[in-house]
Structures are given as C-alpha cells and as structure tokens.
Amino acid sequence: MVKKRISIEDVARRAGVSITTVSRVINNVPTVSKQNRIKVEEAVAHLKFKPNLAAQRLASGLNNSVGLVMPGYPGLFHSFYAIELIRGVGHACETLHLDLVFHISDGNSPVNTNAMGGVIFADIIENKKQVQEVLEEGVPCIVINNIVEDLDVNYIAVDNIKGAKIATEYLVGLGHKRIATITGNVNTQAGAHRLDGFKETLEKKGITLRDEYIYKGDYSRRCARSAVEEFLSLKNPPTAIFAASDDMALEAIEVVMEKRLKVPQDISIIGFDDNPSALYGPIGLTTIRQPLFKMAEEAVRYLNAIVAGKKTTPAKIILSPDLVTRESCSGPKH
Amino acid sequence: MVKKRISIEDVARRAGVSITTVSRVINNVPTVSKQNRIKVEEAVAHLKFKPNLAAQRLASGLNNSVGLVMPGYPGLFHSFYAIELIRGVGHACETLHLDLVFHISDGNSPVNTNAMGGVIFADIIENKKQVQEVLEEGVPCIVINNIVEDLDVNYIAVDNIKGAKIATEYLVGLGHKRIATITGNVNTQAGAHRLDGFKETLEKKGITLRDEYIYKGDYSRRCARSAVEEFLSLKNPPTAIFAASDDMALEAIEVVMEKRLKVPQDISIIGFDDNPSALYGPIGLTTIRQPLFKMAEEAVRYLNAIVAGKKTTPAKIILSPDLVTRESCSGPKH
DNA sequence: TTGAAAGCGCTAACAA
C-alpha cells in the first residue's frame, strides 16, 4: 500500500513551472516571480510535498543534522553521564532546529559521517582513531569531555584537575590531614586528572602524600569497597576520603557504616559527579558538580557555528565544576 | 582544508574493477569472485572509503534509521517521561544497530520522514494530522503511549484505565470510602483514561461518586494545590486522594502537610508515574509505575520488524502498569 | 526571472 512518493517533478507539473523553479521556492531563492511562487506554494501544499532529504543532501552536499557519537558500553542508557549529555545536545538541537542523529559506536569501526553535518564525540576512551578519521574527512567535529592536546580538534571539557582540587581543598579546609583518595580508572583522562588535582593540592598545602592513601580504582563499587576496607585496616586510617565518583563515594559510605563508623563524624567522604542517585542514600553526599548539560549544549552551538562558517579557530573550551555541600563531610575528630 | 571525499569510483579505480563490483562488495552481494573481493576490500581500507549514506538511500530507497518524533514542549528535556522514552528507544537502536534520528516537532509542521526508515511518534496530543500524513506516505510508523482507535496505525501504549483502577482499588482495599481524585488534563488520553478508571472502580465497589471529589486538573503543581485546598474545605473531606501524576501527588502531600495534617494518617495519597523525583520528597510516594522504557524499546523492535517486512498486521499493544507501594497510603482513621 | 541539462554517489536491472 505504499503510495508513490510525491517528487519535485509532480509539483512542477502541477504548478506549470520547471523543477528548478520549484527548487528555488523550496530554498527561498528570491529570484522567483510572485506569481510563480504562489503557484508552487499551492502545489506543494496540495500535494503535501516534502523534499527528499537524501536527494537534497546528495545534491547540495549540505546536511542540517548533528551526529552524536557515543561509545556503546553496557549500561550506557542507564548512566547519568550519558543521559545528561543527550539531554543537553537534544535541547540545543531543538532550539537550533537541527536533527539529532544518534549513533552508538563500538569504538572501533569508523564512523560514517556522511549522514551528519557535524559530529559530536561524546567521549573518547581509546578510540582517537575515529576522531582522527573524521578530522581527515574535513567534517566539522567537536569532542566532549576530553582535553585533546595532540589532535587539532575542537573540544569542550570539564576541568577535572580543578574539580579534584576544589574537593581536596575543601577537606583540607575542614581541618583534615589524613586524606585518602579512591581514584577512577587512571587510564581515562578524567580519572588521571582527578588524581593529579588531589596530589597537587596536598603538595601545595604541605601535606605528605602517602602511598597507602591512594587506591587505584576503576569507578566500580567493588573497588570502592576494597579501598575502604584497606584504608580502615591501616594503623593510621584516613579521616577523609575523596572518591573520584559518586558511585564509589556511596559505596564507601556504605562500607564505613557497615563497620559501625559514622559519616561524617568518623570519616568524611566527598564524591564527584553530582549524580542524583546519590540523593537516595542514607546521607546527603557532598560532591563536585560537573556542568554536563551545559557542556553538551555548548558543543552543539559551537558545531553549528562552525558549520555555518562563523568559526574557524579551534575551540578549546574548559568549563569549571563546582562544590555541592551536603552532609557527608565535616571536620575531623580530635 | 576539506579534502575531496573518497567516492566509490576512487575505490573502483584503485581496485581495477567497476563501481558495480565495489557496490556488491559493500553490500555483501555474494556474486563477487574472491579475488576481486579482496582487491576491493584492500582499496576500501586503504582509501578509508565510507559510502555516502545520502546516495545509498536515494538509490536504494532504504534507510536504516529510526525517527523519534517528539512534541517540543517546554521542559521536554527535563521531563522524566521524555527521557525514559529516549533511553528506551536509544537502547533498542543500539542493539539493532540502527541510527536514531531525533526530531523535535512543533506539532504543526509536517514531519519529513524522508530521512527516516520508520517513525516513532512519542506522543500525539492534538496533532494526529502529522501521523495521518506519515501514514499516507506509507512510511512505517508506530505511536507510543496513545491508544489510537480511529486511525489504522500501530501503537503501543500503557493501560491508563487499568492503572487508575489498580490505584483506586488499592485505596478501597485499605478501607477508604471517601476517595477524591485530581485528574490530569482530561483532553489528553492519559488524563481521561485515568479518570475513567477511577470512576469505574468506585462504581464497581458501590461507592458513591461525588462531584466535589473530582478536581479537573492539568498535571500542574498549581492545580494540585487548589484541588487539595478545595478538598480540605469540604465539610466531609476525603480520606484518600488519587493524583493522576506524581508531581501533583507531591504537591498534594506538601499542601496537606502545610495544613498540619499527616500523610498517610490523616489523608492517604497515591500518584501515577513512578517518577524518581518523588524519592526526594518527605515521604515515600505510593504510586503506579508505567513501563516507559520497555514501551519505547518494544516500539523500535516492532518498527524494525515492519521495515524488515516481517510484520503486516497492525500492532495494537497495551502494556500494564503496576502498583509501587511506599509510605503515602494507609487505612483511614476511624 | 526562468528552464535545460549536468551532475551529486550510489543501486539495480540488464546484458554480456
């Protein structure tokens, strides 16, 4: 029952003009007589004509859609991070009347950007190759949440070093001297930077860095558990912990409470992310908020500007995270 | 600095074959000699060739992307409902290796489905016209969350009548006789059905329906406030309230508490949605959970089956919501 | 202000 699609030719025939004229009307080219314009518009309305986008794109080489490429890790659609990005990108696309082409990538196979006017890489873990290829093709693109020094690519990222500094400084400010950290996966930039910020702050504040206070984690709850167990078994356990993610912070709180210790009285714990799921916990989690939504929005705006030819200099945008104070941190006991 | 794109012709030249043969290799057509296949694959890899999707689609008439059309109401990207749908659709697309074209519609302008292999309408408020047009074009489509009787279209929806019945029966089961409701916008199907289910249950249970116990709302917090104020000023105020959304239920709880009354001791309140933001409230909200994520997933699966030619009978799928018991309901005081 | 004609990059008969 598929009806034959209405094409530009049908419109032209009905309006009694050439397809070129129809094309001009569709694209708002001014050089069309009022008379013809009206005839064409009537025909378009009557036939309910909608231009074939594939044909338009093929012929013009233009494309008004934004590609959002995300690595398809398990749990992607259950992750706060991903959903925030999608929300932000979606919101911006809505405002700018762009279509959003959402592409889940396995990280290895090259991204076919031919269906996209510009590309946003939502995250690059180990697959800079994909980005490089898109760059080589000359397709406008921007990387979210990674500071990319070695590639001449636009990026917009959160300052993880600064975030970690804010967190650590806050703990120091509360009077803590024995501060531990559970890192994220230090192979990811975020993980590494959060550790860097932690270390730098302690150094700056003249607090000795102890190896046994640094647990190399991987963002998983399980490692947070091991970390806390290890910390608590030390003869000099820390009085505060900076966890590189809220998830880990929550698990840490749980373990501490299982040991009949109190948060924050016995141990202060600060997280990173401002993940709303932290609000379900037994105690309000003090944490570092990242402007994910805003970052995603900005990425679209910037991309759009590039596509429109309004920008040429590569964007190197770094946004600042900030502190969200709730109940999981206080001064140390004496 | 935009390099000339690699086309199928470049590949053909390098491999020393015709473009047809290249096309065959790309599309896994078996009738290609091993020898040529290898040559083509080498060329593709070496030139990093990626077929132009616009051209493929134009030539073949096929399209492996799913369109998700959502009405662009303010707050869309802050709404639990929308995000759940996006998550579900996205998840299914990932599994099926489909691209997701996300299109925010103003509800009036026709949807250009030429960029989509199939279309999912995430919601249709007043704009059945859009759906009708897509149907006329013969593009496979499915409507989410609306039971559409008057159009021969696939749909997958939640049984709102049943949801309301479950809620109301639960209140009746707890011993309530004076049960009020704050409806959603009854111009929406969900709003109307939730009211219907409420009424039907009371009738079935032999409880008199009182007009003053039905407040026609619009899902807004403001109307929930008015509703509760009105209910409480009755000489015989209700002992239980069924609110057609969690948002309204939360506001209702707030108003009740402002009046120095207790939930659920003085008034039981049940919501609808299972919106996680309800978890932030002062008291766990008993509510009706809708399988939004699943609904969205199923929609994609079904659409895919249609596009693949595996389905012909129109789908009329209705999913059941279920009760989530938390703390906001109890038996009435004597 | 208009239209004819040449593609855009690919697929799909059809012939060889």
Next chain:
DNA sequence: TTGTTAGCGCTTTCAA
C-alpha cells in the same frame, strides 16, 4: 561473475 547503463530526487551552473 562482471560491467554498462539508467535512474533515485534534488541543486546548481549556464544560457536564454
């Protein structure tokens, strides 16, 4: 098994 050729539906010169 391969290649030739004619489109897919549109935009864009170019000439009129």
